[in-house]
Amino acid sequence: MTGLILKDLLILRKTLRSYLLFLVVYAGIAFSGVWSADIVGVLMVVVVMMLPMNVFAYDKQCQWDTYGLALPVGRTKTVAARYLCVLLLCLGGIALTAVTGAALYAVGRIEDPAEFMVSCAVMGLMAVLMNAIMLPFLYKFGPERARMMFYGVLGLLVLAGALFLFPLGGMEWLNSLSEPNLEQVTAIPFIAAVAGLILLALSFLLSRHFYGSKDV
């Protein structure tokens, strides 16, 4: 299974380098004070969402699935390897965002580290959530069709969020919420981590089901 995780990371090598460069540029902009430090977290979510799509597209390009299933790994472990790779990418993204946040705090660009930590945890959870939704689509429909469907699902989620917030007063209601206390701030990353793992586990079961019956 480690071989398959390594394979995914190796084919993403170049892409990761490019995204890392993006991160440096965006962090630089955040350092200069033009944009808020939260931009780094948003970029991380987008990048971690794009990477698995790239892996599926690269695999399809070289028809890896046919070869992959001829290896002594099995379908369940093949899917598990992909999920572990995604989890590693999410953790890597969160770690990079946290390191960038620490650097920004050190130069005084972040005033409230607790708020950034909460933001980092929420962004991490978002990255996991996006992948948890997207991966079963990728297994069921392949990269091209899944991409479009995923954007459709995202659109629906945004619409559902807007419909939920509108009767409550929209952004004004959000801004009126009280700042979390220290206890809540400490709890949020743990809750996010547990929620993320549960989401990924459920998503894995669905993907395993789709891949198990897939005719390659």
Add this chain to the structure above:
Amino acid sequence: MTNCIEIKGLAKEYKTFTLGPIDLTVPSGSILGLIGENGAGKTTLIKSILGITNTSGGTVTLLGTDPDHAKEDVGVVMDDCFFSEYLRVKDVNSVLSRVYKGWDTGLFRDYLDKFGLAGTKNIKELSRGMRMKLSLAAALAHRPKLLLLDEATAGLDPVVRDEILDEFLAFVSDDDHAILISSHITSDLEKVADYIAYLHQGKLLMCDEKDRLLESYGRLVCAKADLDQVDKGYIVSTRKSQYSTEALIRHKNDFKRTYPRLTVEPVTLDELMVFVVKGEKA
């Protein structure tokens, strides 16, 4: 002699195509060449043997066990290189050494040296021939007992093909090893195969020792009037044109004794296929 592959009643149904039911065995120490026109079901058969594709029925035994448990001892080469262009040659070693328990890095490097492949090269820089050599090195480096090859020599120049065929022959020099190879290049199979299986529209039309197959069939070229005199039991199929009449005949040696006046030429696997697909049935 034991069998490396035993297939019984293997079937796979699609909306417009049905493979099988197929019964086939590949004895250890031998090479079985799988021939058939495009769309005959060769790739589907190989994928079904490996359990990659879901089958509608039948059983497959590889190396005395079920395919999932045998994969550690099976090497696979398909008609293209399945390694991403974003990998380097040496990455294949890093990945597969963590996949196969019996992976031998030294052996993989030996094959790379033998095939003139530099480990630092990006796969996208490799020619088709070099990619196939890389696939073969990857298929052999975990010391498999069985090789499943789907059009592994397609698109290669004769020199590279010859080198690869030599590797196949060296591989089956071990009595525990066997190869199933599908190919349109029937001359390659005539060179290395011990058995030939002919798949046509999803059905196995013939499966026999290559020498016996080529020995028992012949190509009769004669006038239409002569052909009309021939016992229909000998004729498999005929091809008639404005200028000549040809027939694929079975029991060639009997036929020669019965009709010494008629000339029967040896038949090639290519001709055998053309007669079966395009000829008129007797």
